[in-house]
Amino acid sequence: MRTDTPDRIRAAFADAGVTGRLHALDIDSGDRLGVGPDEPVCTASVHKLPLLVALHERAAAGHLDLTERIDCPPDGRTPGPTGLAAMLDAARLSVRDLAYLMMAVSDNAAADLLLARVGLDAVNRTTARLGLEATHAVHTFGAMMASIKEDAGPAGAQALTDPHVIGRLRALDPARSNRSTPRDLTRLLAAVWRDEAATPEHGAAIRRLMGLQVWPHRLASGFPFDDVHVAGKTGSLPTLRAEAGVVEYPDGGRYAVAVFTRTAQTAATLPAADAVIGTAARIAVDALRAG
Template sequence: MTTTRPDVPGPRQDTVESRIGAAFDDAGVRGFFFAREIDGERSIGVAADEPVVLASVFKIPVALAYAREAAAGRLDRTERHEVDMRYRDGGIGTSGCADPVSMSLRDLVHMMLTMSDNAATDVVLARVGLGTVNELLAGLGLGRTHLVGSCRELLGSLFAELGVSTEAEAHARMAAVVASDPGRVLELSVCVPERTTRSTARESAELLARIWRDEAGPAQACAEVRSVMAQQIWPHRLGSAFDDSYRLAGKTGTLPGWRNEAGVIEGPDGGRWAVAVFTRSDTPDLRNPRADRVIGQVARLAVDELRSFNL
C-alpha cells in the first residue's frame, strides 16, 4: 500500500489504508486501487503499481484516441460505419442486434462508453487503429498501459482456450472448470495482465486526471470524452457509494474473476478526484454483489479522506 499525503501524520495514514484493505478482504477479493486529487497532488494507493487486467476500462483510451483524431481533422465524427456481424458477440447494444446496423462514429463511441458495447468498440478501434491508441499512451508516459487487441480478439482467445464458440458455452465451461480446478480460471490469457490488455491502478487514474485537466489532448477532445463518460448507465460499482450531490463519470470493466471501474468523482464543494479500482476474485461469477459494492466503498473511503484536507 502507498499513500501520498503531504504533512499528514502517520496514524491517520495507517487508519485509512487499513480500512481500505479490510474492505477488500471482507469482499473476498484482492484489490488494486489508486485515487488522486485532480486539482492537487494528494493521493491514496493500494497495490497501485501492480499490473491489472483492464477489461472494458480499455475503452477510455480508445475514446480518447478517437476524440484526438477528430479534433485534428483526421476523421469525421459523423462518418457512418456498418456494424458488421463479425463484430457482434450477442451482448448489449449493437453487439446483440439481429438486423443491419449503421451508425456515426460519435454514436458508436457513445454506445462504447455508456453501455460498454463491444461491437461498437471494435468498429471504432478498427477506424482509429490499435497502434494509434498505444502510441498515444506511450506519448503520455503511461508505459505500463498497453492494448493487445480488440474485444473480438480478446473474447476469441478466451473461447479458444475454453474450447467453446459462444458466450453461453463459455459460462457453462467456466462453471465446470471452477468446480474441478478453480485456479485455472485466473490462468486464462484474458485474466493474466502480462498476457492481455493491461495497466495499473495508478496509470488508469492518472489518465483520467489528465483528461479532466485537458492535458491528454486538445481541450475539445478531452471535453468530448468527459461528456460521454458522464452518461455511463451502470450505477452498481463506483456509484453505489455516492448520492446525487456527487457527479460521476466512469467506465466499468468485467472479465472472469475481474471487476473494475475507473472514473472521476466531483463533490458538491467542487472537489474532483480520479479513482481507479480493480478487483480480482478466484471465481468467474456472473454476479458478485460484494465485489461490485466494494469498488464504491473504497472509492468513498478515499474521497472522504482526500476531501477532508480541504474542509
C-alpha cells in the same frame, strides 16, 4: 489524511471476498493514495477509455470526422451482451454515436468498429504520449473474447465455473492482455479532466460520454448523492471487476479513482464484489477530502 486509510480499504476488500488494487488522486492538488497502485492489471473494458481518448485525438488532428457514418452489418460483429453486439439487424451509425454505445453500455461491437478506424498503434501512441508507461493495448475486444472461448475449451461457458480453467485464461494475464495500472489510469483521467489529454472541446466530449455510463452498481454506488457527479468506465471478465472514473463534488473537488478486484468465486453475479468498488473509492476520496 488518515494513515490507516490503506488498511481500511484492504479490510473492505477482504470483507467482500476480493483482492483489490486502488489508486485515488485529487486532480487539482495532486494528493494521492493507493493500495497496490502500480501492480499490472488486465483492463478488460476499461481499455475503452484509452481508445476513446485516441479517437478524439485523431479527430482533433483532422484524421477522422466524428460525424462520419459507419456501416454495422450483423455478420462478424464482436459478441457481447449490450448495444450492437446484442442486436440482430444492420445499422449505420456515426463515429460519435458508436463511441456513446461503447462507453454508456460497454458495447464490444461498437468498440471494435472504432478500433478498426483508429488502430491499436494509435491507442498505444496516445498512452505513450501521456506518459502511461504501464498501459498497453495488445488486442481487439473481439480477440479478447475469442481467447476466452478458446481457453475455456469444448465445454464453453460452463467451463468458466472451474477455477482451473479461470487460471489459464490469457485474458486474465496482464502479460498477455490489454493492461495498465490503477495509477496510470488515474493519471489518464486527470489529464482528461484538465484538458491535457485532448483539446478542451474534445475533452468535454470525452467527459460527457463517461458521464452517460448506465451502470450504477460499482463506483457510483459509493457516492449516492444528487449533487455528486460520477463519470466512469467499468470492466468485467470472469472473476475480475473494475472501474475507473472521476468523482466531482459541488464544492469543486475532483477525484480520479481506479479500482480493480479479483475474487476466487466464479459466479457471474456477486453484488458484494461490485459494491466494494464504490465502498473502497468512497474511503479513499473521503481521506483525500479530509486532507
